[in-house]
Amino acid sequence: LRRNAIPHLRKIVNKTHAADLSDVFPYLTVRQQHKLFELIDDVEKKGILFSELDEATFLAFVEQMNVDDIVPVFEAMPSDDVADLLGQLRDEKSDAILKKMKREGQEEVENLLKYGDDTAGGIMVPDFIALREDATAGEAIKMFQKDYKDVEMPFYLYVVDEYGKLVGVSSLRQLVVVSPDTPLKAFMSTDVFSVRTDTDQEEVAKLVARYDILAVPVVDDTNTLMGIITVDDVIDIIKEEATEDILKMAGVGTEFIESKSxxxxxxxxxxxxxxxxxxxxxxxxxxxxxxxxxxxxxxxxxxxxxxxxxxxxxxxxxxxxxxxxxxxxxxxxxxxxxxxxxxxxxxxxxxxxxxxxxxxxxxxxxxxxxxxxxxxxxxxxxxxxxxxxxxxxxxxxxxxxxxxxxxxxxxxxxxxxxxxxxxxxxxxxxxxxx
Amino acid sequence: LRRNAIPHLRKIVNKTHAADLSDVFPYLTVRQQHKLFELIDDVEKKGILFSELDEATFLAFVEQMNVDDIVPVFEAMPSDDVADLLGQLRDEKSDAILKKMKREGQEEVENLLKYGDDTAGGIMVPDFIALREDATAGEAIKMFQKDYKDVEMPFYLYVVDEYGKLVGVSSLRQLVVVSPDTPLKAFMSTDVFSVRTDTDQEEVAKLVARYDILAVPVVDDTNTLMGIITVDDVIDIIKEEATEDILKMAGVGTEFIESKSxxxxxxxxxxxxxxxxxxxxxxxxxxxxxxxxxxxxxxxxxxxxxxxxxxxxxxxxxxxxxxxxxxxxxxxxxxxxxxxxxxxxxxxxxxxxxxxxxxxxxxxxxxxxxxxxxxxxxxxxxxxxxxxxxxxxxxxxxxxxxxxxxxxxxxxxxxxxxxxxxxxxxxxxxxxxx
CATH class of the missing domain: 1.10.357.20 (SLC41 divalent cation transporters, integral membrane domain)
Incomplete structure (x- = not known):
């Protein structure tokens, strides 16, 4: 690569979607991969790239990275994806990374690691909007403008009682339609689907597909809201389960193995x-x-x-x-x-x-x-x-x-x-x- | 059924999700189906029930219905689902229904019927939010409160130029975060994925799954916004395509045929x-x-x-x-x-x-x-x-x-x-x- 080509390349890389960059990765040497990776300005994009890589490419790539360089990327990622990736790493490495992560992110990831991989608890994100039932629409909109800027999928607003138990659901659209001083409990829907942390992911996918919802709240056995599962993860589950069915029937295990040796x-x-x-x-x-x-x-x-x-x-x-x-x-x-x-x-x-x-x-x-x-x-x-x-x-x-x-x-x-x-x-x- | 049981039954029926009612239907006689159907108060729910029924049950049920009773239900349904159902009916019946539908709905459905079943045009809904780029955030929120109450999935706001061509995308969340007099073009994202009306539905599903988006806009060959495809339809496509793959490989056609004779x-x-x-x-x-x-x-x-x-x-x-x-x-x-x-x-x-x-x-x-x-x-x-x-x-x-x-x-x-x-x-x- 010529020297002056770098700024040009940086521009292209930063304009390309991380999912597309992940396609190029397996064709590069690990050194080239690192050069490309350094060109990415947005740390969130680095995170998306991480979760899009296939297991073998990700492991080979991250093997050559310092823990200190990995931590900021993980901190910019949704904690369910972090938990998935940590599961692929050697125990010492994943422990070292977890220790260096900020307290909050660290706790979220550790909580997720508690649940089985294929359960609602293992795939939920603790990244949801929960408001008390006596909050007004106007207050809720204010919170949107400040506290909930980083929420991944802000389409449903879950309403909880004073003990954090799920009692209803509303949406940003409803907030802007009612007058600002209406309390949530006056217009929320109390008819809210939820799943338990130990619900099988296949059941979750069936529920979301059946009722055409965009996210489903996950509660523990006391009905306390713990996280949500969003429709993009449900799509991954549906594809995964179909592939599993097909591979099992043909007698080639349960995972796609073509990338292996x-x-x-x-x-x-x-x-x-x-x-x-x-x-x-x-x-x-x-x-x-x-x-x-x-x-x-x-x-x-x-x-x-x-x-x-x-x-x-x-x-x-x-x-x-x-x-x-x-x-x-x-x-x-x-x-x-x-x-x-x-x-x-x-x-x-x-x-x-x-x-x-x-x-x-x-x-x-x-x-x-x-x-x-x-x-x-x-x-x-x-x-x-x-x-x-x-x-x-x-x-x-x-x-x-x-x-x-x-x-x-x-x-x-x-x-x-x-x-x-x-x-x-x-x-x-x-x-x-x- | 005892007389006084009816009000009680009506309560249960109206509390049950249409997708669950559709499970009961095949076990009832056509007469019982009609009794149950009449108990449903909400015409939109009747529509969801229609689209959830399997083809054979739907045809047998609707055969016994007057065109005048079908029309209001179809008018309450998203036009892509209406187009699907009309395709299953005999030509005379579907023509009679189309003729009696309100002008607007009729045109929407006829437009959809033009496109191939498996193309983006055939599955899109013409039910989207499109605003001009010089509208302000405050004006946009006002339109939400009035004109766009019935939009199925109001998560993205598409921005079009004076010719109706797609130029950007924004979201309700962004509207409430910026100050009310900011024009859309100041904060919209110009990096918007779109598909053409003739794009294969499998390609659409791949795009949505790959980039984790909730809806994709459909444009014609002049980049004029024609409709959107929402993630719930994408989930159906993914399941359908997986089933198709499995059935084809086993040599049993392309459709699930177990319900046939x-x-x-x-x-x-x-x-x-x-x-x-x-x-x-x-x-x-x-x-x-x-x-x-x-x-x-x-x-x-x-x-x-x-x-x-x-x-x-x-x-x-x-x-x-x-x-x-x-x-x-x-x-x-x-x-x-x-x-x-x-x-x-x-x-x-x-x-x-x-x-x-x-x-x-x-x-x-x-x-x-x-x-x-x-x-x-x-x-x-x-x-x-x-x-x-x-x-x-x-x-x-x-x-x-x-x-x-x-x-x-x-x-x-x-x-x-x-x-x-x-x-x-x-x-x-x-x-x-x-």
Whole structure:
């Protein structure tokens, strides 16, 4: 970089949104990253950049920073984000940073660290507007002009009683509409949604999405207002939970791992393949039992892939519909039998269609009506059973409060493989008199 | 229902959130639904209930309603929701309703109907606060008290020039902080994100999620402000898109179909199974070619399931990571070769582990070192090829601007099945000298 390019670059950097700068970071060396970072004038922007970086890039970057340089950035960040980042650092480093932070910020972060990562307490910000119910609209507006300048999302005004307990909610808009001497309790809404500090983040996201609200207050078990969760965090939760569902069903853990190394990836993915390995080997032993039949009619082997494939695919359809249906609320876990019966009927119908088609091909290719009948019946059988297993297993897991996504993927596929192969050879050996 | 129970019920109904009432609806007969509906006093609440109902329930319910009773409810709803519902109705009915609506609402809805369902124009609301840049903060607050009482989300104040073109953004908070005679242009932010009416809704959702904003203004190609999209609609888009991704990958269409009838379900799911049917039959013909080898070593058939299963599972892992990585922005489509190389390496490593394991089992079960070697090599081969195909196909589709989710599911699984079977028999016939 030429000397005189620096002021120019500084201008560009300061005009660029932190979320966009975070995209460039992984392509730079750590030295370049630090040079770029120093060009940022606004310490709040540095904070946003910190929370936008992926874990690996952030750790490598911050490793080369002095605690004294980190502290001011953390102090300019919302405390929920600070708590997240501290959780990624080594214990000594995060302790050292916490110790150097200003008392107030330090307490906020420590309070957040008390709560589980996936609970309302762990994601709330203690950064909210709470006013006493006897304050007037005019007083409230004055407080906006002074005390609440730095509040992240000043859209709701929570109203608390003398003990700090949540009693109502209002908004800046209502403040400017009523006359200035009206007390809050005269026009606040007492119908206020709230969640507890230990509420699961998924529940929080469902509530916010369902009632189209911009923030939800978090209270402790005495209904004392502790913090709020804003809609931008809810969006992150919804995306995270959808990704989790998808990854779990495909058997690749619960977190997006593409940024990790090849060896780490391999290690995370390995155990998820164990189920399908054991299942496949079980099928090997089942087919081994029918070795005599195979010796007499070697064409039997040719239909193993299509029978397994059709069962596997319809099973994936059924379990995906059920898992996603449960997590979006389209399906009710209590209606287990009607859902399973429906899937079984669909499996039977689709089995009849494809069983006939595949049976006809078998007849033309190998010209044995009995083999064709055996193959066709096996397809019908494997497709109905697959739809049954594919819908029943996640429903049962969900009822037992086990996450259906994580339990479904490999488990369902493997069971279906084994069942399909077994039924096929059983039916064939009976029909062909082997 | 007893007579005197009605007033009591009315109280409960009017205290319950419309989103919760919508949960009860599908369990009632249409007559009961209408009784319940009549108990709702607030016409706005009736509107929310309308938009919360699933399509089938809504259609059955509204079928029994007079146009004259529908119109006031629609007039109390945001026009984007009205446009959505009208799209579900028969043309005659929706035309009759539109004709009876007040001029203003009618025009708004007709404007929305012009734009594609999945574009910013199709989901925006024309319900925003736009002020001229020379208006003062005091004047703006006055307008809040009068003209903008009904605006859905009054959090941003858009500033336009004399031609209605978007030039800046401010907020109610800023209005109360500055002195009342300051003109908007003195304190507005000129750094305002906007989208075009034809921007894809997925892009809109990404923008809002990325920059943590509560609403994004929609402009036409002359930068004239046409409407806004609020964060509650963005949440719906994010959930919808995640569900779409999941369903497409499992080959069950793009919409959640569980509420449809068994026959309709069967019809929608049928074509998605065709790929796997043809793939399976192709495998049948490939194995048929090796009938002589099978006759000599019938144990070969026993390992078909495990070789297909291992390939299929690692292929699903790879394609899921890539599809979800692309749609969440974790993966960059331009880095096609580094991603595919990484997946191939992981496939090779996992193949070595599981190939050895399965080879050892083959050796013990069928005690032929050559067969064991053939099975082990086939597992390595099928797992590496599966990881390669599973990552390459969605990357290539994404680069060609074809939705990787819809193209990936059945296509990848089927290709992997065929390739795995072919390699297995090829390797076995060479190694065993068949």
């Amino acid at each position: 090849i060896l780490k990836n391999t290690r995370i993915r390995m155990p998820w393949l164990l189920a399908s390995c054991f299942g496949g080997l079980a099928a090997t032993f089942i087919i081994g039992e029918f070795e005599e039949s195979l010796k007499q009619v070697s064409a039997l082997a040719a239909f193993i892939p299509v029978i397994m494939g059709m069962g596997g695919n319809i099973g994936t359809q059924s379990s995906t519909i059920v898992v996603r249906g449960i997590s979006t609320g389209f399906l009710d876990v209590r209606e287990i039998w009607s859902v399973v019966f429906k899937e079984l009927s669909i499996g039977l119908l689709l089995g009849l269609v494809y069983g006939t088609l595949i049976g006809v091909v078998a007849q033309f290719r190998f010209s044995g009506p009995k083999l064709a009948l055996a193959v066709g019946s096996a397809v019908i059988c494997s497709m109905s059973v697959a739809a049954l297993v594919g819908s029943l297993v996640p429903m049962v897991f969900a009822r037992m409060n086990v996450d259906p996504a994580v339990a479904t993927g490999p488990f369902v596929t493997t069971s279906i493989d084994i069942i399909a192969v077994f039924f096929y050879f059983r039916i064939a050996s009976i029909l062909l008199g082997l | 068994i026959l309709k379900n069967t019809r929608i799911r049928m074509p998605w199974l065709l790929a796997s049917c043809f793939g399976g039959l192709a495998a049948t013909f490939i194995i048929g070619e090796f009938e002589e080898s099978l006759k000599q070593v019938s144990a070969l058939a026993a390992f078909i399931p495990v070789i297909m299963g291992m390939g299929g599972n690692i292929g699903t892992q790879s394609s899921t990571i890539v599809v979800r990585g692309i749609s969440t922005g974790f993966l960059d489509v331009r880095e096609i070769w580094s991603v595919v190389f990484k997946e191939l390496s992981i496939g090779l490593l996992l193949g070595l582990v599981y190939g050895t394991l399965i080879g050892v089992v083959a050796q013990f079960r069928f005690s032929g070192p050559k067969l064991a070697l053939a099975v082990g090599s086939a597992v390595i081969c099928s797992m590496s090829v599966a990881a390669l195909v599973g990552s390459l196909v969605p990357m290539v589709f994404a680069r060609m601007n074809v939705d990787p989710a819809v193209a990936t599911g059945p296509f990848v699984t089927t290709s992997i099945d065929i390739i795995a079977v072919f390699f297995y028999f090829r390797i076995a016939s060479i190694l065993l000298g068949l």
